[in-house]
Amino acid sequence: MIGFNRYCRKDVLLILQINDRWKDICREKLAEKERQKQEDLKRQSERENFSPRKRLRAKFARKMKRSDSEDESSRKVRVIERMKFALKREDSEEEISEAEKQRIMKEASASFDYNLYMIAKKELLATESSEEMNAVSEEAPGRKQWIQFGSQFLLALYPSPYPKRIAQSPNVYICRFCLTAMANSTMYQIHMVFFCAFCHV
Structure with missing residues (x-):
């Protein structure tokens, strides 16, 4: 019986160690998933919204710590107050330049998407300039064709x-x-x- 208890304790300790290690692995995986989710949200918001106002809204919406004890209205009020403060500060700064937009787009999106955007933009500028050159002046109001x-x-x-x-x-x-x-x-x-x-x- 004594030998049996000694082996059972070793097995129990081994099982506890395995269980602890498994918990650590699960925590690491969950933390990694959370980090990946935040990075995906950041990339998506940068891709979709280039205006600083929209980026600030998304940033503060993610940073808010939500607890179950707070009611929904107080959380909304806090988010709105932070956004108003950030927007006032942002209004004093200049808007993002075209070069900055392109740099953000190049970092946030795939190279194929960025190249496709640049080609489409060049074609749009070319067609606009050719349309301006070939534009026919408006006819006189009394003249009929x-x-x-x-x-x-x-x-x-x-x-x-x-x-x-x-x-x-x-x-x-x-x-x-x-x-x-x-x-x-x-x-x-x-x-x-x-x-x-x-x-x-």
């Missing part, structure tokens, strides 16, 4: 999207088969007879 499409005449309600030489003429002639636009009726008739690949009747 007619469009002849086949045998029908239509009144144009909006400025013509065609090149300047065609857009400035009072009538635009459009071939009903190949949709080619012309500025005068003579060119339109020549096109119908000789140049259009489709049959004009």
